[in-house]
Amino acid sequence: MSKTIEIRVPDIGDFVKVPVIEILASAGDQIEAEQSLITLESDKATMEVPAPFTGTLLELTVSEGDELTEGDVIGRMEIASDDDSDDSQSRDADTDAASAAAPDAAEKSDVETSHQATAQVETFANEGGTTESQAAGQVPTPAEPFAEMDVPASDLPHASPGVRKLARELGISLEGITGTGRKGRITDEDLSAAIKSQMGGGGAGLAVAAAPVVDFASFGPVETVALSRIKKISGPALHRNWVSIPHVTQFAEADITEMEDFRQAQKDVAAQAGTKMTPVVFIIKAVVASLKAFPHFNASLTPDGGSLIHKHYFHIGVAVDTPGGLVVPVLRDCDQKGFIELAQELTELSQRARDGKLSADEMKGGCFTISSLGGIGGTEFTPIINAPELAILGVSKAQVKPIWDGEDFEPRLMLPLSLSYDHRVIDGADAARFITHLGHQLEDLRRLL
Numbered sequence: 001m002s003k004t005i006e007i008r009v010p011d012i013g014d015f016v017k018v019p020v021i022e023i024l025a026s027a028g029d030q031i032e033a034e035q036s037l038i039t040l041e042s043d044k045a046t047m048e049v050p051a052p053f054t055g056t057l058l059e060l061t062v063s064e065g066d067e068l069t070e071g072d073v074i075g076r077m078e079i080a081s082d083d084d085s086d087d088s089q090s091r092d093a094d095t096d097a098a099s100a101a102a103p104d105a106a107e108k109s110d111v112e113t114s115h116q117a118t119a120q121v122e123t124f125a126n127e128g129g130t131t132e133s134q135a136a137g138q139v140p141t142p143a144e145p146f147a148e149m150d151v152p153a154s155d156l157p158h159a160s161p162g163v164r165k166l167a168r169e170l171g172i173s174l175e176g177i178t179g180t181g182r183k184g185r186i187t188d189e190d191l192s193a194a195i196k197s198q199m200g201g202g203g204a205g206l207a208v209a210a211a212p213v214v215d216f217a218s219f220g221p222v223e224t225v226a227l228s229r230i231k232k233i234s235g236p237a238l239h240r241n242w243v244s245i246p247h248v249t250q251f252a253e254a255d256i257t258e259m260e261d262f263r264q265a266q267k268d269v270a271a272q273a274g275t276k277m278t279p280v281v282f283i284i285k286a287v288v289a290s291l292k293a294f295p296h297f298n299a300s301l302t303p304d305g306g307s308l309i310h311k312h313y314f315h316i317g318v319a320v321d322t323p324g325g326l327v328v329p330v331l332r333d334c335d336q337k338g339f340i341e342l343a344q345e346l347t348e349l350s351q352r353a354r355d356g357k358l359s360a361d362e363m364k365g366g367c368f369t370i371s372s373l374g375g376i377g378g379t380e381f382t383p384i385i386n387a388p389e390l391a392i393l394g395v396s397k398a399q400v401k402p403i404w405d406g407e408d409f410e411p412r413l414m415l416p417l418s419l420s421y422d423h424r425v426i427d428g429a430d431a432a433r434f435i436t437h438l439g440h441q442l443e444d445l446r447r448l449l
């Protein structure tokens, strides 16, 4: 004989109206006692609501986004009528707690009062670690861990206990996995994608030994300082781009002697317009001309990697060094703007970047990025592509060099350029053509103007 029971949210401490973020089972599923049915997530913790008994799930009456409180019905299941609270496969249900949590359950005539299992709780601060009770194979009872649960959400990755458990079992760190779920939560799919990516196409693999954990304090005084918010956001993206895009960097030098003479001559004009004519503005124009000549640089791969999306607009990102870290505001429609207008926009955007006042939209939509360290120094560097863009130009400090003109060495102002490109799409020969074309734009002012 079988009977139908309601499944209710068990004691979840002081939490009320906790959103459902994951549905883990479907009607018709054969469910084991303790099997997780749904995941709830508050700002402080994720909690899985397990099945109270072994049986067949008849229905789940909640959806993602619903907000639940202790005692709320989440569905019904059919269990063997002798599958009672003393069934060895089932958790003991605390009927007092159940009726306290579900006072209206007794009013249902066709449905037994629900038996409640204990929510499995994991705080966000528990990543990578295993509580003592978990290590002992126990499900924490609400009474003790809920008191400790009220810890502030840390910057550790958000993931359901199920995802964390699987990641632990597979020895995969959740650090560095970009969550696509609500509030950046790492979902099952994100974990699978990370595992696939770590296994790498062709088995090249990204599985590397974990970085050594060093007790620096044993060598001398130390201080731990949290990374800036910008670095915490940009770090995983840079890491992803670095490991997932086959980068090659092509170097070249452009003779900008004439360009620099012209720029110096234009300084007053720019000053009258309330701005500063920097080399970066000329480089933006040269990049636009080169993107027009080599349209497959102004493109992005489709997510399946099988096609290119060509862009018919010219939005250029410029990396700006700010006290909090690197940000990349995007100057839109650079093909339609003059030098003075671009100079004004660059000055305004980079100032707002340094003041931390850029909006997220102002950092979106770029086709190609320029990273200029020319005002600082260094000879050349290998910039990391700003995915989903296909290439990035690094600019270093121009220097006067003796250049052989066929008869003599002439002092010329040479600008070092570094073009990193996605070798899945761009061949080395194309990159050499692109950077040569770019150099010619900068060398021949008539083309640029």
Ligand code: CAO
Pocket: 278, 279, 280, 318, 319, 320, 321, 322, 326, 350, 371, 372, 373, 374, 375, 376, 383, 395, 396, 397, 398, 399, 415
């Ligand atoms: N060669 C020689 N001098 C250069 C130069 C170059 N390639 N580029 C700029 N300069 C000069 C400028 O002309 C300016 O001198 P004057 O005042 O005499 O004209 C001086 O260096 C200072 O320039 P700047 O770097 O402050 O300003 P900019 O307009 O050239 O660049 C910006 C603007 C926003 C790109 C820059 O300020 C910046 O933030 N650069 C850092 C970007 C970065 O961090 N990239 C790294 C990414 S990877 O981590």
